[in-house]
Amino acid sequence: MATRQTSSLARLMMAPSVILLFIWMIVPLAMTLWFSFQNYNLLNPANVSFAGLFNYKFFYTDPAFFQSIWNTLVLVVGVLLITVVGGIALALLLDQPMFGQGIVRILVISPFFVMPPVAALVWKNMIMHPGYGVFADIAKFFGAQPVDWFAQYPLFSIIIIVAWQWLPFATLILLTALQSLDGEQKEAAEMDGAGFVSRFIYLTIPHISRAITVVILIQTIFLLGVYAEILVTTNGGPGYASTNLPFLIYRTALLGYDVGGASAGGIIAVILANIVAFFLMRAVGKNLDK
């Protein structure tokens, strides 16, 4: 009796968010799906007609399509690698005794508070600019030829910028996990004569593995949608070297004003993201259940 009451109460409590999110998901999705079967250019609204699957075919045969999927994956994996490895290293460092720990931590988490367009503008103009950027100044100081980051390593440059934004997030979560590691366990391992490396592999890593999966999960969701940084820095170029899927959709939607094509691209992106998510969730879900 009591349990039935609680379970219906539980449903009631969940209802608002589930219903809201359901509407939030289904309405735009339905409209997008509808538009994806239409020939609909925003600048030519008189000429709307049924397009069948043509928008999908058109998006899928875009010369940049496969490269954009590849770039999306490279971007996600690249940023994850840097933030997870860098985050572990940073967390280990911040976990050590030191002077001014509070200030150090504040400095390290600061990039997380910077809005993406500002971050991209700052990196583009003041750090990586081949003429006036700090990197160029350093190169010139050593008598080297400054690197033209966005022309020579476009995708890598964007990975750096995005990784800079997300490194604090990873560090914070991993640090919290590290700090919950039992001091006694650590000491016991030390007593056993375990060196730093083996302690790291057999004690630390298993302990923070859950934190790592959480970092991967949350970041992947955000990283699959990165496009503002690309728009500000490389405009997807040179060639298609830094065009990812969201940028390709941006180009279709807000440069071509092709609502039908962009909708088809959106649906394709959702399907691909869900495939990624499916594998991710399975891996992460397992790890979280432990």
Place this chain on the structure above:
Amino acid sequence: MKLNTLFLGLCGASALAFAAHAETITIATVNNGDMVRMQKLTDDFTAKNPDIQLEWVTLEENVLRERVTTDIATKGGQYDVMTIGTYEVPIWAKQQWLLPLDNLGADYDAADIIPAIAGGLSADGKLYAAPFYGESSFVMYRKDLMEKAGLTMPDAPTWDFIADAARKMTDRAADINGICLRGKAGWGENMAFLTAMSNSFGARWFDEKWQPQFDQPEWKKTLQFYVDLMKDAGPSGASSNGFNENLALFQQGKCGMWIDATVAASFVSNPKDSTVADKVGYALAPDTGLGKRGNWLWAWSLGIPAGTQKAEAAQKFVSWATGKGYLDLVASKEGWANVPPGTRTSLYNNPEYQKAAPFAKMTLDSINSADPTKPTVKPVPYVGVQFVAIPEFQGLGTTVGQLFSAALAGQSSVDDALAGAQTAAVREMTRAGYIK
């Protein structure tokens, strides 16, 4: 505490909504220097029209274009005056999204607007947007470096002369590049320059049947010329340089020549920002003897969306901002050199302006030599000098721009870039129904 803030905020929002009853017009505008200056001078307008209040939305060019296009196409009704370019006006006028400007007042003198500019902003003989600021492009060069190279710049140079001079002026050891040109991908960035340049090489985007022409020898000549020239005499990192980057390079004395917007002349000749202010000369954009020069035509203009409830107030504002009186107002407050250029013939006949702007004649000649209705050597079915005024151009232009910037960066060959451009253009034009 936080709820409190929220509550106060909401009150503030509704208070604003009530204050708006004195007829507020919302103006969307771009964040360039002339527009920002206009915002500071609006007291003059509100003093003359106390019943009209102005709300400004200032955005950078790309975001502005996105915002106003989305709004006007969906009839969102967020703006009463929109700042748009010569690209948008023909397309929007055709859709009847803009009000014809037929009520600008008796002393407006529409006949004074430079004909080439007025032509680009009219459809069926009616003016659909009033130019606030107009520009073409021309060559800016360093007189001292030209002399050092033993050359004299003619008023109307050829591309061969420019290329020769650029290579001779280049002095890598002294960090001097013979020529700085746009390389950053984008339909309004490198493609504005390259499309205008291709006109002078006899190339065109489409033939009369809307067949893309990137597989023709004229385009190959254009792109090869550009890539070779930039490799020999251009700055490092050229593929990410746009107007701003080149401006800074030129101001710091790192460019021998720069072909870009005429408006740049007032920046490079301003001793406050430019280290080379007293050494700059000007010449018309180059040609190859085919009858067309490589210069473009652009005007930031004020248009009124057809759905607005405040058309009368909006026209009053447009008339004020683009009228002769505004030029005098700026001149009296900030000097003739800061007057928005390129819109009115009378400005160029004004001796005071000619004195303050040594580049005035060359600017006017450049504007007059561009013809948006007949931009190319061979006939074309479209309007626009450095763009093609069709809705599909922004997306297609940016794609082609990406491919060409890859060729400039050395990541693909000229042939591959052109082949890619041709494929992309055929695809897009077939889809849009131009190619049957």
Place this chain on the structure above:
Amino acid sequence: MARAVSTRRKIGFTVAAWVVALLIFFPILYTIITSFKSETEAIAGFSLVPSGTLESYAEVQAQSNYFKFFLNSVVIAVGSTILALLIAIPAAWSMAFSPTKRTKDILMWMLSTKMMPAVAVLVPIYLIFRDANLLDTRIGLTVMLMLINLPIVVWMLYTYFREIPGEILEAARMDGATLWGEIVHVLTPMAVPGIASTMLLNIILAWNEAFWTIRLTTTNAAPLTAFIASFSSPQGLFWAKLSAASTLAIAPILIMGWFSQRQLVRGLTFGAVK
């Protein structure tokens, strides 16, 4: 001896950590420094010592009224966060304390609603906002950002609530506590740190959201992201001005983050800590 070694180690770690921290912070620091330079200084080459001029700030303020944008940012970020918490707390609560077989699926589904690329749904959303008269309103934007961040909020609260041991609840129930009493006396005190850090994280995410906040506003509701959009890439390189605008846009959230760092960290585990 041992103490000397550990002091030396501590100094070593201190130096290493400070070097790394300053490197990471450098882009922000350099932006702040550049904002106090004149335009010519800003592109004149590397220098950490600005002339200290405030002219960029004066120009920025003259061009746009910072406080209007700032107020909108505060209202929208705080408002959407409160709204999201009100809706998410009950849901996360029931998921954590009366989980069913489908709880995990529901959670994952909620997260997956974030995967639709925003650009692809701009036109549908713009049409909805237009018809509902929500364009350029703070309410519209508040609801929008609430919906965007709701999945993360539910998730974060869920993982946090789950760490609260169920036995405590049962013990309270045994003592005859009503549901209300359960909530007020037992759970709230335990849940507060998690709610606090969720709130902080959500404010940060809402503050920095830069797609919808620009596309759905014009004047009345435009927050600091729109403020930045009026200073990026104008004609000419105005890096000092851009730096001043950037500093103004990120300063409030940065300062809030610094002061609430401890609270933010305490709950920011996403269930990562057992």
